[in-house]
Amino acid sequence: MTDVSRTVPFTVAKRRRPIAASKxxxxxILYALCALFLLPIYSMVxxxxxxxxxxxxxxxxxxxxxxxxxxxxxxxxxxxxxxYFGNTLFVTVMSTIGSVASSFVIAYGFAxxxxxxxxxxxxxxxxxxxxxxxxxxxxxxxxxxxxxxxWVNTYLPLIVPTFFGNAFYIFLLRQFLVRIPAEILEAARxxxxxxxxxxxxxxxxxxxxxxxxxxxxxxxxAWNDFLGPLIYLQDQSKYTLAIGLSFYKSxxxxxxxxxxxxxxxxxxxxxxxxxxxxxxFIRGIAAGAIK
Numbered sequence: 040m041t042d043v044s045r046t047v048p049f050t051v052a053k054r055r056r057p058i059a060a061s062k063x064x065x066x067x068i069l070y071a072l073c074a075l076f077l078l079p080i081y082s083m084v085x086x087x088x089x090x091x092x093x094x095x096x097x098x099x100x101x102x103x104x105x106x107x108x109x110x111x112x113x114x115x116x117x118x119x120x121x122x123y124f125g126n127t128l129f130v131t132v133m134s135t136i137g138s139v140a141s142s143f144v145i146a147y148g149f150a151x152x153x154x155x156x157x158x159x160x161x162x163x164x165x166x167x168x169x170x171x172x173x174x175x176x177x178x179x180x181x182x183x184x185x186x187x188x189x190w191v192n193t194y195l196p197l198i199v200p201t202f203f204g205n206a207f208y209i210f211l212l213r214q215f216l217v218r219i220p221a222e223i224l225e226a227a228r229x230x231x232x233x234x235x236x237x238x239x240x241x242x243x244x245x246x247x248x249x250x251x252x253x254x255x256x257x258x259x260x261a262w263n264d265f266l267g268p269l270i271y272l273q274d275q276s277k278y279t280l281a282i283g284l285s286f287y288k289s290x291x292x293x294x295x296x297x298x299x300x301x302x303x304x305x306x307x308x309x310x311x312x313x314x315x316x317x318x319x320f321i322r323g324i325a326a327g328a329i330k
Contacts (some may be wrong), residue, residue, distance in 0.1 A: 070232050080306070087114070087300030094296050116298035122276065124304075125281040127262060130197050130279060134261035137201035138208055143246070145204045146212035149239060151224070161213070164253070168206045174266060182270060197264070197270045201257075209254045215244065216251035251316045258312050280305050 086094060087110055089103045115121060149161050168178055184327045185196045219242065243250070267282040272278060278286070284301055 040167055044237070073170075083306075084303050087296060089292070089296055091296055110296055110300040111304075114297045114304065117294070118283055118287050118301070118302060119276075120280075120283075120304070123278050123280045124278055125278055126194075127279040128308075130268075131193075131258055131261040133198045135254055136199045137198060138205050138257040138261075139250060141202050141204040142208035142253060143243075143250065146209045146216055149209070149213045149217035160316040162172055164204075164206050164209055168210075171305050178270070181213045185271065191271055192273045192277070193271070194277070197261075197267050201261075205257075208256065211253055212246065212306065213227055215246055215310075255313060257317050259309060262309060305326050 082161050085101075085103055087171075088108070089100070090105065090107045093100060094105060143165075149157065181196070182191075185191055188195075190196050190199075203211065223241060223245075224237060226239050232240065263281060264279070265285070268282045270277045275283075275286075284298070284305070
């Protein structure tokens with residue numbers, strides 16, 4: 040007779056070896072891809088800490104031989120960096136509030152209210168995503184509209200449209216809200232909660248992961264926006280960081296060590312925002328916010 044106690048462990052071990060090898064290979068590939076994506080960021084950060092002489096040396100150094108921390112002060116003074124930073128922060132905060140609040144209310148209406156033509160209206164909203172993908176199509180009509188309102192050279196064209204919802208954000212939130220069990224909402228209504236209390240006390244806490252996803256997208260979209268400020272802002276004192284750095288590069292000799300340091304300072308708030316909302320962002324994706 041065959042010794043079962045000896046053959047079973049050998050069989051299990053034989054099956055585990057390919058699984059362990061596949062896991063190691065997958066991790067190696069993921070680490071390699073992460074390093075590939077982080078390489079430009081690493082180059083930007085290290086180049087901002089090099090002297091002009093070292094930055095132009097060949098072959099290039101992988102790490103600064105002498106950390107030029109004075110580049111930080113020079114990078115924030117060769118343009119009105121903090122003024123542009125404040126302008127960008129103001130536009131980003133207001134745009135994020137408008138995008139999240141309006142998109143959440145509209146998505147809640149599509150997810151929880153049954154009214155005639157709801158499906159047709161929802162698909163019409165989704166169809167507007169294609170217009171957003173080609174901003175050149177709406178560029179001239181919007182500029183003419185805002186000119187007639189006297190909003191050119193103000194932040195209003197960059198902020199006010201966000202309070203009317205974003206089709207992509209509405210879709211993300213709506214897909215999450217329809218998954219909330221109707222029994223929870225009915226129980227809250229039986230306890231005497233009105234619609235506003237229902238949204239504030241029940242729906243919003245359950246939808247926080249999806250709201251975090253939308254908030255992160257809205258922050259990145261507003262912070263990195265270049266076309267909007269380029270078209271509507273004419274006064275240099277109102278420039279955002281994206282357009283301010285670009286104009287300096289086109290009007291002066293590019294000092295790459297300062298440009299890289301300034302670019303690092305521009306990217307740093309986005310990294311901080313993502314790290315703060317990272318757990319909620321991942322929960323929102325895992326719960327089916329993007330589906």
